[in-house]
Amino acid sequence: MKKLILALSTAAILSVASGAAQAATKVCFLYVGSKTDGGWTQAHDIGRQELQNHFGDKVETVFLENVPEGPDAERAIERFARSGCELIFTTSFGFMEPTLKVAKKFPDVKFEHATGYKTEENVTSYNSRFYEGRYIQGKIAGMMSKVGVAGYIGSFPIPEVVQGINSFLLGAQSVNPDFAIKVVWVNSWFDAGKEADAAKALIDQGVDIITQHTDSTGPMQVASERGIKAFGQASDMIDAGPETQLTAIVDTWGAYYIKRTQALMDGTWTTQSIWDGLADGILQMAPYTNMPDDVKQAAMDTEAKIVSGELKPFTGPITKQDGTEWLKAGEEADDGTLLGLNFYIKGVDDQLPQ
Amino acid sequence: MTLAEAILLTITTAATPLLLAAIGELVVERSGVLNLGVEGMIVIGAVVAFAAAQLTGSAYLGALFGMAAGCLFSLLFAFLTLTLVANQVATGLALTILGLGLSGMIGESFVGQRGVQLDEIAIPFLSSIPLIGNLLFNQDLIFYVSIFSVFGVSWFLFKTRLGLQLRAIGDSHGSAHALGISVIKTRYLAVMFGGACAGLAGAQLSLVYTPQWVENMSAGRGWIALALVVFASWRPLRVLAGAYLFGAVTIGQLHAQALGFGIPSQFLSALPYLATIIVLVIISRNRRLTLMNTPASLGQSFVPDR
Amino acid sequence: MRIELEKRPAHSALFSMLSPFIALGLTIIAGAILFTALGKNPFDALYSFFIEPLTELWSLHELLIKAAPLILIAVGLSVCFRSNNWNIGAEGQFIMGGVVGSIVPIYFHEWNSFVVLPLMLIMGMIGGALYAGIPALLKTRFNTNEILSSLMLVYVAELFLDWLVRGPWRNPEGFNFPESRSFNDSAVLPELFPASGGANLGIVFALIATLLTWFMMRHMLKGFEVSVLGQSARAGRFAGFSSTKMIFFAFLFSGALAGLAGISEVSGAIGRLQPDISPAYGFTAIIVAFLGRLNPLGIFAAGIILALTYLGGEAAQISIGLPDKVARVFQGFLLFFVLACDTLIHYRVRLVTAIKARTEGEGAS
Structure with a gap:
């Protein structure tokens, strides 16, 4: 009995001591999907775990998953702010307005919203230049495809996805100027069955390379069954197609989350509008596999050029889908246009809703 | 493989889970019970089938476990609605909520694993028939079961005594009871059959369609299956037609997109839903025929008077 | 045993x-x-589930925001279900209410007037009611089962909204992201007590709808008609009630309330149209209707309790992981x-x- 009391009191003292030492910085994450979705949200959650491991006891991370966009998101963010979160990452475009609304009420809390465009005194907007990875994929597809047509499985026609389609095609056309893309929209970010069906439809129509801007490994599996090559999205999908995946765009948010949390701790956090790319490590290419050495070499060269800044995917001459000129030779697209990109370049067979 | 053949093959894969879940629900509804928990049972079947296949290494064992899991899960619904006469609509919806949550919990450690695929069984001679051979006789076991179940259920309902009793219960449980048929016991069996079918449909998703486990992978197919039973006006062969019609339009719209017609994808995506409504409008205009097949005591609870 | x-x-x-x-x-x-x-720890978990959301004023407001659409839709559905009409598509009617109600603030976004909001609400109700009128029309004219038609129309409504906000109704100043213009102040549902939280008029509508429906079902001939026809169409015919008219009444009534819930949500809680405006309120409301035993007063309580479990679930995620x-x-x-x-x-x-x-x-x- 005595021992027990002793043990209890020591425990109490210990907990008081650790509490007194220094309160951990509370960093909170809002997810639109499940943290084990194998794609978008999982990539953010891996970033959160890296943040936790990096700082150990010095930070406390909390997350809410499967939060619908709308009033539920607003309530969740407010609950974060009220429960002592000092830095809040909201990781879906649809969380932008709710984030701004709550941020107005809690000026002392810092907010970071992914893939949007609005900022405030205490709201930073951060995004990743996924399209840089798409360009490398396009280059590979241009060299690997025999028929010169790739299948592109799209989620929703938002600028981010349109950037990807155009950038992929530019990469491919740098090898084969006649390269074309077939696009199928599944109107969902995550529906393994539907994505697989879309992949089958594209393959049946003769494409011999598949790339996707949706989050499940469904298309990768189909490609592997049908014996053609494919690219992974958001996470390394090599497990779903060990002989199929050429490379994947891997979202690596961890370094960014660590950097921003450090800034908060140091008191140097300021609002920004961040659009990082391959050079900053916010996205990486999964190992180049299942391709001949010369293609691999070309891919690595392209990646090196993008990292060094020598190559910018959206550099003229580029012709729009309707045949009009978008960029003159040597002209680079500005970020404003890219951010709201809603037209295709020549070689896409799809129409965007206007 | 020709293009037409390839498209048809894709359609069968898309239609099979709908067909299985719908044929199970058809039997349930024919017995007078409305179980809106199909979505929940499918997703439980999917996760358990996947887990069992991963752990045992056998896709067949996986499918068996998936079926058993759907069946067990449906017992929960049966106990509430048949023994405790809880409201069927609400209980079914609650079953879906529970199923989606529970499957997420069970499946957490299986996310991202490469699945075991159920392999195809080529039926000797038949599978070499040109055109249809590969399509109909070189498929996985669940496909064969799904087709067999249509004719099996049709035979059971309309050609056997037990089937007659089941339909009698669905039409008027009071009279059936008066005739000495065990209403509750028959309904329990019907619900369990529906659960097993939905479980197998789930197994098809995680072992054949896309051999992997992801949360909510049923993606609303349970609801479509429910609608298909109504579409079929409770007749098995029409369920077959409905499931394949829905599958065909779903796949067709993806091909239309890939061909680049320039129609907004949302309109094309809406086609399967509109097509089912329109076809149902056309086939259900004969009021007498429709009423004849509608289980009259659908959704009503039964408590025997003593 | x-x-x-x-x-x-x-x-x-x-x-x-x-x-x-x-x-x-x-x-x-x-x-x-x-x-x-x-x-x-079970005590911590249960505390955060049932008590924590009730301990703070702002959270009580949020509870009402979450409960309002559930109650509004479920009250309408209760009349439908009682009259034996199986409207499973309230989700679609909710969406169409939001869409039709948003016509004014999107096309006349500079119009600041006190008539804007009432106009939106009425149009939202009409939108929901008309959309619910489709299954009713198909049922009465062509004998089409309403479970199928109302359910399938949900998916059609979702895709229609998706197309609108990505195409013609996209905010011209929004970098082509999928959302409409933000509504101006006169198109936003006012908050009740802005000092303490965000609860808006939506919950008031829910309360009024609850009381009126309760009164109708209890004290008016129409309520009697609903019950009689619901229990037996034959008996209803003997009493001189028309089941065709009842089908229309039930669907239009529940559709109007779902539409009101939709436009209230879009105008009050969201402030613009976006691809997702409902986390399956229309389906959850079916449970709410039956949990409340199809009685409007019971539904009000059931809506609050179900909303509490959503808030509680979040609280439990944050406080105990x-x-x-x-x-x-x-x-x-x-x-x-x-x-x-x-x-x-x-x-x-x-x-x-x-x-x-x-x-x-x-x-x-």
Whole structure:
């Protein structure tokens, strides 16, 4: 009995001591999907775990998953702010307005919203230049495809996805100027069955390379069954197609989350509008596999050029889908246009809703 | 493989889970019970089938476990609605909520694993028939079961005594009871059959369609299956037609997109839903025929008077 | 051993009151077992589920925001279900209410006037009602089963909204992201007590709809007509009621309320149109309707309780790291226990053992 009391009191003292030492910085994450979705949200959650491991006891991370966009998101963010979160990452475009609304009420809390465009005194907007990875994929597809047509499985026609389609095609056309893309929209970010069906439809129509801007490994599996090559999205999908995946765009948010949390701790956090790319490590290419050495070499060269800044995917001459000129030779697209990109370049067979 | 053949093959894969879940629900509804928990049972079947296949290494064992899991899960619904006469609509919806949550919990450690695929069984001679051979006789076991179940259920309902009793219960449980048929016991069996079918449909998703486990992978197919039973006006062969019609339009719209017609994808995506409504409008205009097949005591609870 | 039910001569007023509490007790026990098995402190978990959301004023506001659409839709559905019309598509009617109601603030975005909001609400109701009118028309004219048509129209509405906000209604100043213009101030549903939280007029609409529907069902001929036709179309015809008119009434009524919920949500809680405006409110409301035993007053309570479990689930995720799947499972438990305990109102439940059954049988003979 005595021992027990002793043990209890020591425990109490210990907990008081650790509490007194220094309160951990509370960093909170809002997810639109499940943290084990194998794609978008999982990539953010891996970033959160890296943040936790990096700082150990010095930070406390909390997350809410499967939060619908709308009033539920607003309530969740407010609950974060009220429960002592000092830095809040909201990781879906649809969380932008709710984030701004709550941020107005809690000026002392810092907010970071992914893939949007609005900022405030205490709201930073951060995004990743996924399209840089798409360009490398396009280059590979241009060299690997025999028929010169790739299948592109799209989620929703938002600028981010349109950037990807155009950038992929530019990469491919740098090898084969006649390269074309077939696009199928599944109107969902995550529906393994539907994505697989879309992949089958594209393959049946003769494409011999598949790339996707949706989050499940469904298309990768189909490609592997049908014996053609494919690219992974958001996470390394090599497990779903060990002989199929050429490379994947891997979202690596961890370094960014660590950097921003450090800034908060140091008191140097300021609002920004961040659009990082391959050079900053916010996205990486999964190992180049299942391709001949010369293609691999070309891919690595392209990646090196993008990292060094020598190559910018959206550099003229580029012709729009309707045949009009978008960029003159040597002209680079500005970020404003890219951010709201809603037209295709020549070689896409799809129409965007206007 | 020709293009037409390839498209048809894709359609069968898309239609099979709908067909299985719908044929199970058809039997349930024919017995007078409305179980809106199909979505929940499918997703439980999917996760358990996947887990069992991963752990045992056998896709067949996986499918068996998936079926058993759907069946067990449906017992929960049966106990509430048949023994405790809880409201069927609400209980079914609650079953879906529970199923989606529970499957997420069970499946957490299986996310991202490469699945075991159920392999195809080529039926000797038949599978070499040109055109249809590969399509109909070189498929996985669940496909064969799904087709067999249509004719099996049709035979059971309309050609056997037990089937007659089941339909009698669905039409008027009071009279059936008066005739000495065990209403509750028959309904329990019907619900369990529906659960097993939905479980197998789930197994098809995680072992054949896309051999992997992801949360909510049923993606609303349970609801479509429910609608298909109504579409079929409770007749098995029409369920077959409905499931394949829905599958065909779903796949067709993806091909239309890939061909680049320039129609907004949302309109094309809406086609399967509109097509089912329109076809149902056309086939259900004969009021007498429709009423004849509608289980009259659908959704009503039964408590025997003593 | 088996369970046997014996119908009570009249429904038990005592158990009518007690059953929710018995259900709550059972849920707490089952929940405690579940949380303990997962290595969480059951007291903390239950506290964050049921108490924490109620301890702060802002959170009470949020509770009302979450509950309002559920109640509005469910009250409308109760009339539909009571008249034996199976409207499963309230989700679609909610969306179309939001869409039609948004026509004014999107096309006349600079129009600042006190008439804007009432106009939006009325148009939202009309939008929901007309969309619900489709299954009603198909049912009466072509004998098409409404379960299928109303359900399928949900998907059509979702895709239609998706197309609108990505195409013609996209905010011209929004970098082509999928959302409409933000509504101007005169198109936003006012908050009730802005100082303490965000609850808006939506909950007031829910309350009014609840009371009016309760009054109609209880004291008006229309309510009687709904019940009679719902129990037996034949009996209704003898009484001179038209089941065709009733089909239209039920669908238009529930559609209008779902549409009102939709435009209230878009105008109040969201402030613009976006691809997702409903986390499946229309489906969840079906449960709410039955949890409330199809009685408007009961539905009001059920809506609040269901909303509480959503808020509680979030609180539990944040304060004790309870996974969101577990919260769903726990929600399922609660629903099952509530539904099961309602049995007690109409029935006596007895456990019959084999021996007892035999002696009873002998006694009877």
